Amino acid sequence: MTVLTSHLSLQFNNNPKPAAGPGELLVRLHAAALNHRDHFQRQHLYPAISFEHPLFADGCGVVEAAGPKTSSSFLIGKRVILTPSRGWDSAPEGPEGAFFTIGAHTGTDCGTAQDYVVVPETEVELAPEYLTTAEAAALPLVGLTAWRAFVTKSGNALPGRNILVTGIGGGVALAALQFAVAVGCNVYVTSGSPAKLERAKEMGAKGGVSYRDADWNKKLAAMLPRDRPYLDAVIDGAGGDLMARVTKLLKLGGIVSMYGMTVSPKMDWLMSAVMRNIELRGSTMGSRKEFKDMVAFVREHQIRPVVSRVVKGLDNMSEIEGLYEDIREGRQFGKLVIEIVSDEKRGAKL
Secondary structure: OEEEEEOOOEEEEEOOOOOOOOOEEEEEEEEEEOOHHHHHHOOOOOOOEOOOOOOOOEEEEEEEEEOOOOOOHHHOOOEEEEOOEEOOOOOOOOOOOOOEEOOOEOOEOOOOOEOEEEEEHHHEEEOOOOOOHHHHHHOHHHHHHHHHHHHHHOOOOOOOOEEEEOOEOEHHHHHHHHHHHHHOOEEEEEEOOHHHHHHHHHOOOOEEEEOOOOOHHHHHHHHOOOOOOOEEEEEEOOOOOHHHHHOOOEEEEEEEEEOOOOOOOOOOOOHHHHHOOOEEEEOOOOOHHHHHHHHHHHHHHOOOOOEEEEEEOOOOHHHHHHHHHHHHHOOOOOEEEEEOOOHHHHOOOO
């Protein structure tokens, strides 16, 4: 069995094929996807990193076998996506216990950079039938993160609300855009790339501004509808000088839902935001319930995760390194995917 791990460089290993135990499923993985988390892990910027365990939290595959005492034998032969995290069942405020993301983590040997993986039967969802396998593999982590940040935390997943999604082009931002458009929100985006802004508008964004412009917040203000000339919520993964830019744009009691701080681990909070009763809400991935709800919403609205690039083979070290380079340089628009099982071998489209 092929397993991809990492330290300073990627490592290719051959391990015995696992077997499903009680309450478990054996899944042959067909595709895996990268996240910014995988880039940060190789810089030792994540807690509890294990370079002995397979990389990656996102994956889609076909259930090959069910262990004893399972109730999910009906999934054999079906295409599923794996939950990207463990330890959070349904509590809306946060995890009930120890919570972690799979892939290169000391708490589990589960990761999607391998041919086969054994998972609890409770930790998979049927992949939406209309998605390609690359699209399905691109959904779990960013979909769950965007769902919690937008639906659970912003409180503004309602038709007609004005939502700003920053850093469009990243997987979470794109998923938030897609969810908000599907709900009927007016979505505005930021990016440093004019091409990414145009692509976001093609996906339904009402407008976009370049964060490289010194007056981008003023340009955004001019785009807002006359009958609702303010933002209801901001979905942000960057931090930086965000509050200096958006405080006057947000309505009284507006929400900033923040799922990351890629610009800096610190951000200024302004007294003017306090006076306007603006709330800052931290948001991580989400619960098992939120994951189930997110997948159901994606299926209902026929949403297709955006895939930026696909490379073939877990042993394709140079091209996989190229995916990491895409993340470092911010070149991607959507998710970066590794095809593990080719079209010819599995007799279906990827």
